[in-house]
Amino acid sequence: MAWETVEWACGHTGKIQLYGPQRQRDSRIASEAGRKCFACWLVEKWEQEGDPRATKPDRYRLAAAIAENKNIRIFNLPEDAPASDSREALRAERDKLLARLAEIDAELGKDQKKPDEPASRKTAAVFADIRDGKAFLCITSKTSDLLCPAAMREGSDSAYDIEREIPADGNPEIVRSLIAEMEKESGLKLEPSQTLREMGI
Numbered sequence: 001m002a003w004e005t006v007e008w009a010c011g012h013t014g015k016i017q018l019y020g021p022q023r024q025r026d027s028r029i030a031s032e033a034g035r036k037c038f039a040c041w042l043v044e045k046w047e048q049e050g051d052p053r054a055t056k057p058d059r060y061r062l063a064a065a066i067a068e069n070k071n072i073r074i075f076n077l078p079e080d081a082p083a084s085d086s087r088e089a090l091r092a093e094r095d096k097l098l099a100r101l102a103e104i105d106a107e108l109g110k111d112q113k114k115p116d117e118p119a120s121r122k123t124a125a126v127f128a129d130i131r132d133g134k135a136f137l138c139i140t141s142k143t144s145d146l147l148c149p150a151a152m153r154e155g156s157d158s159a160y161d162i163e164r165e166i167p168a169d170g171n172p173e174i175v176r177s178l179i180a181e182m183e184k185e186s187g188l189k190l191e192p193s194q195t196l197r198e199m200g201i
Contacts, residue, residue, distance in 0.1 A: 001019050004017075008033065008036055012039070013074075013075050014074040014075050016072050037072075061079065122188050126179055126193065126196065127192075136164065136165050139182060172199065175201050
């Protein structure tokens with residue numbers, strides 16, 4: 001008779017009392033190492049059968065006491081473990097997965113937007129206005145002006161929210177860069193007026 005040390009597949013360690021030749025004891029130790037310890041097996045059985053002992057916080061201590069009567073000593077078992085409710089565990093797992101899906105959707109949404117572009121940008125017209133012999137690119141954020149065809153005409157007398165002076169030698173590339181600055185400042189998606197489009201903008 002001897003107490004042999006065992007480490008079970010569940011990660012718990014312990015000792016079992018074995019009889020017989022060493023070869024038989026080694027075979028039993030190898031067999032035990034491939035399965036859960038008696039306490040884990042017993043608690044799992046109680047849970048499957050709906051045994052009330054499966055819901056007790058000290059169920060592992062109780063299972064260890066039963067194992068001791070069968071010449072099995074199991075160490076490092078949890079002292080007290082809250083009973084696991086499979087429905088509650090499933091709900092918790094679902095909530096984690098839904099939260100992860102929301103994170104993934106948010107990441108995918110970032111890839112679909114252009115940098116510095118809000119999800120829903122309003123569109124407005126940018127047009128040229130000539131005052132005192134100088135040309136200006138102008139936009140207004142007033143809804144009435146944005147919707148009114150007069151606001152899209154060159155020379156409109158609206159009060160402009162944002163404007164940029166066009167240099168005298170303003171080629172289309174310079175005008176496009178000014179429009180890009182105005183888009184950044186206003187947060188609007190700007191469409192060139194008919195006249196600007198005819199100029200190649």
